[in-house]
Structure formats: structure tokens, C-alpha cells
Amino acid sequence: MERKIRVLIAKPGLDGHDRGAKVVARALRDAGFEVIYTGLHQTPEQIVSTAVQEDVDAIGLSCLSGAHMTLFPRVVELLRERGADDIIVSGGGIVPEEDVPKLKTAGIAAVFGPGTPLKDIVEFHKKALRKR
Amino acid sequence: MEIVERLLKGDAGAAARLISMAEDEDPRAVKALSALHAHTGKAQIIGVTGPPGAGKSTVIDQAVKVYRKKGCKVGILAIDPTSPFTGGAILGDRIRMQQHSTDPGVFIRSMGTRGWTGGLSKGTASAIKILDALGMDPIIVETVGAGQSEVEIVRSAHSVLIVEVPGLGDDIQAFKAGILEIGDVFVVNKADREGADKAVAELRAMLETCQEPRAWAPPVLKASARDGAGIGEVVDALDSHFAFIKQSGAKDLKDRASAEREFMEVLRDRLAKYITEKVVRKGEFDALVERILRRQLDPYSAAEKLLEPIEKGK
Incomplete structure (x- = not known):
């Protein structure tokens, strides 16, 4: 039995900058992960519902619009409501330094800002296996 | 088993977990699948295949709308290729279907081929059973973008829909053996583009001349899935095909063979x-x-x- 790690890469909110999300998706693919990519303009409800149907181990959120303080914690909250809060959630995009501790308190396991080596993101997700 | 009970009560999370366990060949999945077997065999299984970029996912997205209006619960398995080098995959079919992601009457699952050829994935057969037991009907299986010989879907599906587009080649392509032989319904998508009528005519000519007379004559339809035009007719044709094979006994033969x-x-x-x-x-x-x-x-x-x-x- 080989346990494959599945990661959902999602873009909540209204910005159209998906370059970063695609680069991360590609890096995870090349590291042997199954990456589910949902495209732009996703609501937190869509993201969580997708994560449940796809039974992912982790969710990577990318937001460059500045709405991360609303959208990222909302995803964690909805996961909790669905009983799926063992899914590890990380975030990336333009997130000011002072927001990072607040996001971590809200349940975002890691924040990957601009310039983060792809290797770090890959290593982070290698440990993201959910208990079955 | 707890997961089986949850699934039979309609818990999408339980179905999702069981599909993962079946894909990973978790020994617990075998037990669950054997408990589920009695609850399967109810759904119409529809295969959707065609070349990469033909619009398979978009056609399915629009067909789901039609099925939902009729009150059907729809299961979708969307298969994309796994890298033979790293084992990784980008599963991106559901991008086109995200409008249905929060609808509890729709279950979409993306799967990597994981070393399988023929257009399906290692866990497809188990996943079909799981969605069947969950009460999804129809279950739509989208193959990987197919070339000429990814015909494995014909063994799993009751009805095969082939999505084609204008301008892919001349009538000789339509004469070749392989994928075009397995279609029960054909649709030329992106029909607003030049050459759609020619593609329809060539497919019709192929179906008329190249095959021994069959009781079911596969219809060749036109659609523009971007705005949903023609998709109602595609669903009607799939319904007629299913009614036809039930009546002719072909469904029993197919089910027996599988x-x-x-x-x-x-x-x-x-x-x-x-x-x-x-x-x-x-x-x-x-x-x-x-x-x-x-x-x-x-x-x-x-x-x-x-x-x-x-x-x-x-």
C-alpha cells in the first residue's frame, strides 16, 4: 500500500494573480504529490467542500488581494464545522509581517511569503499526512 | 464498519475517504467494498472521452446542470495523468465544474492515473462502486484526454459520450479503428467554430459506412458547452441510449461481463x-x-x- 499525499491549491477571493499558486502546484507535482487545482475566485465554502470531496491532506491558499485576514481563517472555521480540521492549511501571497502571528492563532499552520524557497513548501507538505 | 454506515447514510466525507483508501490499496478498503457490493449496480455509468482540450469537463459541467434540473444526484470521476517519472499529478478537471462544488447533490472527485494506461485510473472501478452506493445516478467518468486507443472506458461504462471538436483532421481520421468505435453518442463541441458542420458530416459518414448495421445508431450532435447550447440534447441522447440498452438486453450483457x-x-x-x-x-x-x-x-x-x-x- 502506497499512501499518496493529496494537496488542494486554491485561490480564495477576487484577485486574478495565480502565477504563485501555479508555481507551487507545479513544484508539488514534481515532488510526487497529487495536486488538485481549482482555479480562481473560489469562496471558502467551495474550497472546503472541494477539500472534503477530494479527501486532501492539506490545503494551500493563495491570496494577493489583501483579504487574507477574512478568507484564510474562514476556511479553517468551515473545516472545523465539517469535522475536517485535521487538514493542514497554509497560506501564501502578500501577507504583511504583523498578520502572520494572527493567522497562526487562527489555525493557519504556515505562511509562505514572496521569496520562500519551493523546497521549504515541499518539505512542509511531506509531513502533512492525515491520520486515517 | 462505521465508514460503510456513514456512506450509506449519504456522508460525502465517508465516500471521499473510502475512495482514497481504495486508491492507496489500503486493506481496510477491501472490507468496506465487500460490504458495499450489495448496494451497487443501480446507477447509469457514463464515460466521457475525447482529445485533450475538446471540452470534456465543460460539457460535463453543463450536463450536470441539466441532470440537477431533472432531480438527479450526479457523481463525477475526473481522471488526469500521473507523471511516470515522479508519481505526481496536477488534477485540474474540476476547475470547469466548481459552480457545483457546494451542491450536496453533486460529488466530484479527481483521480490520477497512477500508472494505468487506457484512459482510466487504478481506483476507478472501486470509486464507481462507492459513488453508486452513495446514491449518485448517473455517475460520469471523464477519461484522461484520449488519443486514438484509450478505449478502456467502454468496459466500465453503460454509455460512452465522445467529445470531438472541429478541425482535428480529415475524414481519414474518422475512419480509423479505436476510440471512434466505442461511442454511443457523439458531440462536436465548440460548434460556433468554423468546420463544425464538416466534422459532424464526417463523423456521420464514418458511422454509416464503417460499421456493420447496429440496432443503436449513435447520434452525432453539435454543442457549444461554454454557453450550454446543445447540451440538453446530449443528455436526452444519453437517456435514450440507456433506455435502449436496458430494453435490448445489452445492459445485462455489459453488467455480466464487468x-x-x-x-x-x-x-x-x-x-x-x-x-x-x-x-x-x-x-x-x-x-x-x-x-x-x-x-x-x-x-x-x-x-x-x-x-x-x-x-x-x-
């Missing part, structure tokens, strides 16, 4: 496992492989030697 194939596969798996784990002494298998590799032994005689005690004993 039950037989499934049983054979399980037997073969179990037998291979039994032999490599119980019959062969530790290290003996590797030693035999080594001798086969060095041409000191051939694989046929090696198998014969291994199986001799079993054949004699019982």
Missing part, C-alpha cells in the same frame, strides 16, 4: 499474493528472478515449478 472481469481480477490478485506470500519461501522469488535474468531459467518453467506442489496437492 462482473466477470471484476471477479477474475480479484482472483488473479489474490492468487498472485497467495503464491508470493505463502507458497514461495522467503528469498526464493528473488532468486528465481535472478536466474531468469541470467538466462539460466525461463519464466514459464519457473512458474511451472512453483505451482507444481499446489496442482498436485489439491
